[in-house]
Amino acid sequence: ALTLLIGATLYMRYHYLTDLVAGTGLAILVSALVPRLHVAWERARSGVAPPEAAELAPLRGRRLAWELVVPLLLLVAPAIYLAGFSGLHTQEPKRKEELLAASITDKAAPAKRIISATFSSGGAPDIELVGVDVEPESAPIGGSFRLTLHWHALRPLAGAWEVFVHINGPGGTRANWDHRPVSSLHPIYLWKPGQFIRDSGVIELRTTMAAGAGEVWLGLWDPLSGKRMVVASPGSGKLDKDGRLLVATPTLR
Numbered sequence: 080a081l082t083l084l085i086g087a088t089l090y091m092r093y094h095y096l097t098d099l100v101a102g103t104g105l106a107i108l109v110s111a112l113v114p115r116l117h118v119a120w121e122r123a124r125s126g127v128a129p130p131e132a133a134e135l136a137p138l139r140g141r142r143l144a145w146e147l148v149v150p151l152l153l154l155v156a157p158a159i160y161l162a163g164f165s166g167l168h169t170q171e172p173k174r175k176e177e178l179l180a181a182s183i184t185d186k187a188a189p190a191k192r193i194i195s196a197t198f199s200s201g202g203a204p205d206i207e208l209v210g211v212d213v214e215p216e217s218a219p220i221g222g223s224f225r226l227t228l229h230w231h232a233l234r235p236l237a238g239a240w241e242v243f244v245h246i247n248g249p250g251g252t253r254a255n256w257d258h259r260p261v262s263s264l265h266p267i268y269l270w271k272p273g274q275f276i277r278d279s280g281v282i283e284l285r286t287t288m289a290a291g292a293g294e295v296w297l298g299l300w301d302p303l304s305g306k307r308m309v310v311a312s313p314g315s316g317k318l319d320k321d322g323r324l325l326v327a328t329p330t331l332r
Contacts, residue, residue, distance in 0.1 A: 107150045175264055182261045182277045190229045194326050195314035198299050200236060204311045207231040217330040221286045224329060227279040232270035239303050240267040246282055248331050249291035256282055293331040296323040
């Protein structure tokens with residue numbers, strides 16, 4: 080039963096349901112086995128069974144079935160069904176394919192804010208930030224907004240480059256969104272010249288952030304070395320002394 084449970088757990092990859100099934104199964108095992116293991120330990124240690132041993136019936140036959148086997152099977156059967164026959168295990172790859180198809184194109188998608196900034200790892204520009212979308216442009220503290228970055232790959236680029244985004248609020252408060260583009264499905268080293276990449280994510284505004292004028296700063300960096308890619312041209316953005324590019328000023332309320 081445990082082997083089936085572990086196999087279903089690995090195959091399903093739906094961790095919330097898996098945690099529920101595994102946790103309940105572990106609770107069943109503990110409640111059934113621990114009292115008996117305690118009796119066995121005391122008998123082996125002192126040669127005398129503890130008083131509660133008289134209340135524990137042997138775990139065999141019908142008692143074994145009702146206390147252990149049947150509950151575990153009731154848990155494992157739905158897990159096996161969901162993993163192998165319901166089709167749920169095929170939905171995640173399909174969603175990833177759909178996201179990649181929608182995010183990578185050979186034509187630029189219209190951006191609400193045109194930036195036209197370029198980044199270079201050395202020499203000619205490697206990547207262009209075509210523009211950004213901020214939806215909504217006025218977001219409540221404790222809420223969120225969606226930030227979409229429109230990238231254009233100009234040259235092949237090796238390395239572990241990632242995107243960093245800093246949302247600065249009044250008084251030095253800040254939220255971060257450091258990530259590999261397209262939910263980590265299309266990292267920068269896979270970008271091909273001519274590709275347009277639509278990279279979208281939800282920014283959570285912590286309740287500790289202050290209300291007022293916000294600033295969205297971003298750039299590209301190598302998390303292995305800590306090096307930031309040079310902004311070759313800021314376009315309509317604003318470059319600071321730390322090599323970050325200001326691309327939007329949403330209102331935090």
